[in-house]
Amino acid sequence: MSGKYRIMGIDPGTNYTGYGILEVEGRTVRCVVMGDIDLHKIDDPYEKLLRIFRRTTSLIEEYGPAEVALESPFFGANVQSMLKLGRAQGVAMAAALNLDKPVFEYAPTRIKQAITGSGAASKEQVSAIVRRLLKISVRPRRLDDTDGMAVALCHYFVTASPLHDAYGEERSKGLGGEKKALKKGSSSWEKFLKENPSREIKPSAAKPKSTTKTYDANKPNTAEKLNNTKK
Secondary structure (H helix, E strand, O other): OOOEEEEEEEEOOOOEEEEEEEEEEOOEEEEEEEEEEEOOOOOOHHHHHHHHHHHHHHHHHHHOOOEEEEEOOOOOOOHHHHHHHHHHHHHHHHHHHHOOOOEEEEOHHHHHHHHHOOOOOOHHHHHHHHHHHOOOOOOOOOHHHHHHHHHHHHHHHHHOOOOHHHHOOOEOOOOOOOEOOOOOOOHHHHHHHHHOHHHOOOOOOOOOOOOOOOOOOOOOOHHHHHHHHHO
16 A cells, blocks of 8 residues: 555453554654543443444544554453453444445454564563654553554554565455465466566576596406406
8 A cells, every 4th residue: 555544453352442543654654543442431241332333433434544453352261251352343343344444353462473573472562662663752541552553553564564565465354364375376476576586586506417437547447347257
């Protein structure tokens, strides 16, 4: 995507849903706004879902992101927690799709790795690096705020990668995010190599094996050995 555009990142939650709007222009990125949808005082679980849907819709209409990226629910032992997070993610996704915005998903470890280089980083480490990258001097009210912005940054890093063009439009909306794995002989990969021949690493030509035989004058050759044996 070229020109100036915006990415909205969402970190779904049942108490706080973090969000961030990232503006991209060339190789420059800046934070437009980040915050969270406060749900902790709402007792009715369906009211929480309605609140997420309406607030997400309002934010998209106000800031006009071109794409929306969400953190996908992690797989844990607590089934009830997974179900609640899945519902929160679903209504946020529905709000974006209702406004015809492309939606992308990234696993929590994928986001942490994209921001910090480690899939096991803490929320505090993610927050510190997000603030440093975007030159945000004000400490956020909650870590959910920078978590939402981290999702937007992760999506930017993935789509800004030079390999992004090699995948074309083969995008996966599964838990790992990014695009589908390239198939052997993929036409998009062949197209990429054709347009960028310098990126292809070719094996060096093997040196031809010498066919010249050497003989020691002081040693009998095989034929001579056979003749001597017959004698």
